[in-house]
Amino acid sequence: MSIKRIIPCLDVKDGRVVKGVKFEGLSDVASPVELAKKYCEDGADELVFYDITASVEGRELYADVLKQVAKEVSIPFAVGGGINTLDDFSRTLDYGADKVSINSGVIKNPELISEAARKYGSNRVVFAVDVKSVDGVYHIFTKGGKEDTGIDALDWIRRGADNGAGELVVNSIDTDGVKDGFDLALLEKVCDTVTIPIVASGGAGCIDDFIELFKALPKIDAGLAASVFHFGEVKIPELKRELKKSWIEVN
Secondary structure, eight states: OOOBEEEEEEEEETTEEEEEETTEEEEEEEOHHHHHHHHHHHTOSOEEEEETTHHHHTOOOOHHHHHHHHHHOOSOEEEESSOOSHHHHHHHHHTTOSEEEESTHHHHOTTHHHHHHHHHOGGGEEEEEEEEEETTEEEEEETTTTEEEEEEHHHHHHHHHHTTOSEEEEEETTTTTTOSOOOHHHHHHHHTTOOSOEEEESOOOSHHHHHHHHHHOTTEEEEEESHHHHTTSSOHHHHHHHHHHTTOOBO
16 A cells, blocks of 8 residues: 555635635635645645636636745645646746646646646646536536536546646545545546546545545545644544554555
8 A cells, every 4th residue: 555645725715715515605714824834834745725716717826825835835735726728837836836736727728738747747737626426427517616517527537647647636526525524436436547646535524534535445645635624623643643553654
């Protein structure tokens, strides 16, 4: 079993970290700069910063906030939101990101992943997908989970991996913020579809959910969560201790 990563997620709107349930009912949490600093000190393996309204509003990322966060953390830092062109990708790296997460921008420009991988290397290209079950079929959603593209999620995921993505983040809309465990049914299908590292997102409610994730699906490389970390329901040092007790290797 590979070393598993624990990744807090900062969903940012109007320069503040927010959190909702199934991408709805967003409430204010904290300053992204202060929260990023705390997670770095707590032993998080990486951070993810999503500017969740950049694509919907058709604007660039919050450059000032990103630059401040980059100064505060010493762990890998992935950034997504409003990445539609190679220039957007380049600009985000210039702001201090270690990786760039591409989501709806790939629908607008299907060659974006391959272009970015060729220029910067696959290790800097994160392919993120927002997935929801529609009549028993997994679909790709965009615009903060509001728009059903009708695209078959597993086919789309396979295509992104084939185009050179170095990592895949699977955001399950069905389990987002519900705190009843990760979407194991979806994640199992994804594990059978691609061989690149997979980050599971959506549904963590307690330490046991992370243990169940890694035990049930050893191919999953990392568990990503937001509210359980933001509100102190799961503390990263304690989570890592319990994972080790369950013979799950972590840093």
